[in-house]
Amino acid sequence: MATEFHNLQELRHSASLATKVFIQRDYSEGTICKFQTKFPSELDSRIERTLFEDTVKTLNTFYAEAEKIGGQSYLEGCLACATAYIIFLCMETRYEKVLKKISKYIQEQNEKIYAPRGLLITDPIERGMRVIEISIFEDRGSSGSSSSSSSTSSSSGR
Amino acid sequence: MHLGVAEPMRDCEYSQISTRSSTPMESPHKKRTPRRKWQTFPGRNKFYCNGRIMMARQTGVFYLTLVLIVVTSGLFFAFDCPYLASSLTPAVPAIGGVLFLFVLGTLLRTSFSDPGVLPRATPDEAADLERQIDIANGSSSGGYRRPPRTKEVIINGQTVKLKYCFTCKIFRPPRASHCSLCDNCVERFDHHCPWVGNCVGKRNYRFFYMFILSLSFLTVFIFAFVITHVILRSHRSGFLNALKDSPARYPSCVVVCFFSVWSIVGLSGFHTYLISSNQTTNEDIKGSWSSKRGKDNYNPYSYGNIFTNCCAALCGPLPPSLIDRRGFIQPDTPQPAPPTNGITMYGSTQSQSHMCDQDQCIQSTKFVLQAAATPLLQNEPVVMASEPPLPARTSLGGHCTSLPLGQPTPPTSTPNLSCEADLIPHQEGAHHHFLTPEEAPSPPGMLPCGSPLDHSHAVQFYSPASQDSLHEDSVRGLVKLSSV
Numbered sequence: 001m002a003t004e005f006h007n008l009q010e011l012r013h014s015a016s017l018a019t020k021v022f023i024q025r026d027y028s029e030g031t032i033c034k035f036q037t038k039f040p041s042e043l044d045s046r047i048e049r050t051l052f053e054d055t056v057k058t059l060n061t062f063y064a065e066a067e068k069i070g071g072q073s074y075l076e077g078c079l080a081c082a083t084a085y086i087i088f089l090c091m092e093t094r095y096e097k098v099l100k101k102i103s104k105y106i107q108e109q110n111e112k113i114y115a116p117r118g119l120l121i122t123d124p125i126e127r128g129m130r131v132i133e134i135s136i137f138e139d140r141g142s143s144g145s146s147s148s149s150s151s152t153s154s155s156s157g158r
Numbered sequence: 159m160h161l162g163v164a165e166p167m168r169d170c171e172y173s174q175i176s177t178r179s180s181t182p183m184e185s186p187h188k189k190r191t192p193r194r195k196w197q198t199f200p201g202r203n204k205f206y207c208n209g210r211i212m213m214a215r216q217t218g219v220f221y222l223t224l225v226l227i228v229v230t231s232g233l234f235f236a237f238d239c240p241y242l243a244s245s246l247t248p249a250v251p252a253i254g255g256v257l258f259l260f261v262l263g264t265l266l267r268t269s270f271s272d273p274g275v276l277p278r279a280t281p282d283e284a285a286d287l288e289r290q291i292d293i294a295n296g297s298s299s300g301g302y303r304r305p306p307r308t309k310e311v312i313i314n315g316q317t318v319k320l321k322y323c324f325t326c327k328i329f330r331p332p333r334a335s336h337c338s339l340c341d342n343c344v345e346r347f348d349h350h351c352p353w354v355g356n357c358v359g360k361r362n363y364r365f366f367y368m369f370i371l372s373l374s375f376l377t378v379f380i381f382a383f384v385i386t387h388v389i390l391r392s393h394r395s396g397f398l399n400a401l402k403d404s405p406a407r408y409p410s411c412v413v414v415c416f417f418s419v420w421s422i423v424g425l426s427g428f429h430t431y432l433i434s435s436n437q438t439t440n441e442d443i444k445g446s447w448s449s450k451r452g453k454d455n456y457n458p459y460s461y462g463n464i465f466t467n468c469c470a471a472l473c474g475p476l477p478p479s480l481i482d483r484r485g486f487i488q489p490d491t492p493q494p495a496p497p498t499n500g501i502t503m504y505g506s507t508q509s510q511s512h513m514c515d516q517d518q519c520i521q522s523t524k525f526v527l528q529a530a531a532t533p534l535l536q537n538e539p540v541v542m543a544s545e546p547p548l549p550a551r552t553s554l555g556g557h558c559t560s561l562p563l564g565q566p567t568p569p570t571s572t573p574n575l576s577c578e579a580d581l582i583p584h585q586e587g588a589h590h591h592f593l594t595p596e597e598a599p600s601p602p603g604m605l606p607c608g609s610p611l612d613h614s615h616a617v618q619f620y621s622p623a624s625q626d627s628l629h630e631d632s633v634r635g636l637v638k639l640s641s642v
Contacts (some may be wrong), residue, residue, distance in 0.1 A: 020286070022282075022286050022287075022440060023330065027311045027313060027318075027320070027331065027332055028311060028312060028313060029313070029314070030313050030314065030334055030459055031331060031333055031346065033344075042338065043451055044198070050388070055398055066475060067474075067477075068475070069466075069470050069473075069474050069475070072473045073473065073474055074473045076473075076475070077364075077469075077472060077473025077474065077476075079473075080476075081364075081368065081472070081473075084260050084263035084264065084267075085263065085264070085267050085365065086263065088476070089358070091304050093219065093475065093476050093478070094475055095475045095476060095477055095478055096478055099478060117171070120286065124470065125478075127277075127480075128276055128277035128480040128481070129282065129480060130279070130328060130331075131283060133282075133283070138528070145517055
């Protein structure tokens with residue numbers, strides 16, 4: 001069995017980046033932030049479909065919560081307008097709070113699920129909310145496989 | 159072939175986004191102050207206060223706006239308020255003061271904030287997208303065709319086309335547009351407003367609306383109370399005496415207020431309509447959702463009723479800035495490569511792709527190609543083919559009150575030609591210049607020099623006065639060829 005990566009540090013040091021998969025945005029419901037749950041073929045051999053879909057669906061719910069137009073957002077909006085938007089200098093908006101939750105969630109997912117499988121999810125906010133970037137790493141130490149760009153070869157090399 | 163095109167518009171600001179930025183910091187051990195992301199921002203924006211303030215490049219009109227507002231209000235407070243406070247009520251200067259501060263606050267907020275700029279794609283993303291586009295289009299049969307880069311999505315039952323932005327190397331989200339003045343894609347792009355010196359987009363639309371609304375109230379307020387002041391004085395001492403007491407400022411104050419009232423109030427009314435129907439200025443100009451386009455054409459973003467639309471636009475959650483301008487550049491972070499390929503080939507030392515410069519180069523080169531036909535063909539196509547034609551898929555650079563231009567997009571019904579509209583606005587506020595040369599992509603070794611401009615579109619051509627002569631000649635040449 002190949003080397004298991006127990007934490008992200010180990011992953012970075014002993015693995016080489018093979019390729020990246022990009023999960024694009026799903027605009028079928030308008031401009032709200034939502035990512036496609038279609039399972040990319042490059043991840044076929046690396047992670048179970050359900051785990052991946054769960055991650056993306058949870059992220060989508062987080063973003064929906066951030067962008068929800070309801071009582072709290074109206075209150076925040078009206079208060080901000082009344083104070084000539086100065087209040088934004090001192091207060092953190094609800095969106096920002098949810099973004100922090102998202103980063104924590106992604107880090108936790110990386111540590112528990114993705115890093116042991118040689119994958120790494122990049123927070124979409126670092127890519128301008130355009131894509132979820134999943135980096136696929138190859139085990140540098142495994143025999144027969146070099147830093148090839150194909151992700152599937154790594155699984156056969158183990 | 160290098161056409162040394164002098165670019166009168168380019169100023170020294172470009173040096174701040176220099177070629178140094180394209181080389182990543184290899185060794186973190188070097189003692190170097192970490193640079194912030196705004197210092198290597200690829201768009202044409204100016205940053206102040208160490209990245210806290212973000213504005214467009216041309217800010218002259220913004221200062222004019224500030225001066226007009228401050229001076230007019232200042233005159234009002236200095237000369238009319240004392241009299242009105244004593245003869246009417248002290249509430250007059252109080253309300254005026256509150257209005258004035260609100261106007262200033264919203265103006266500064268609109269001008270200094272990020273309108274919703276979409277960061278450019280990282281090289282990996284861009285490569286991945288290119289691959290997907292190639293797979294989707296299949297291998298072109300013979301010759302080198304540039305397929306139209308659009309993607310269709312269905313939003314709430316309405317088919318919307320997402321266009322690919324060659325500058326930012328992304329498929330633009332719905333309602334986003336590329337501003338040629340700022341050279342950025344902006345989410346929910348409304349228009350570029352020279353009066354506030356910034357684009358108006360998703361993140362600052364509410365501030366912009368509040369600004370013009372409160373400014374309408376302020377101008378009406380000042381106008382009304384200046385008139386009241388004159389009337390009250392003339393009751394006491396006669397009209398002519400009243401005017402004699404304060405000779406110079408009344409005409410100027412009144413004139414400024416009068417014209418402002420009509421234009422600002424009109425603009426507020428227009429934007430109130432836009433908000434209630436959940437449209438952007440861009441969409442309204444192009445008639446994207448008008449029923450004239452088809453019976454089934456409707457706005458898929460509207461919530462159905464006016465109240466919800468207004469609340470969503472004004473009181474909805476404020477999305478965060480995506481460009482993280484004050485963040486530090488990490489040494490191993492992939493930096494979005496500014497589209498430098500074309501520029502370096504044309505010999506420019508700037509690593510920025512300047513829309514006009516590259517556009518001029520491409521047009522001029524194509525003119526020469528088409529005119530001379532043979533001898534240059536062997537050399538040029540290599541240069542031309544590797545850089546996709548730059549589109550600045552933009553909307554305007556216009557005055558707020560004069561309705562801004564939409565994108566003059568020629569229909570891409572002929573799939574073997576990508577006809578891109580290039581907007582090159584050179585003067586803010588004064589004219590709407592745009593250039594739509596019909597560019598045939600030049601296939602390597604297969605240039606159909608016989609009839610390169612065989613289109614069904616009408617060529618619109620405006621000759622902006624500020625273009626340099628080389629560009630004008632080349633463009634005139636193109637027009638001549640197209641009319642053949």
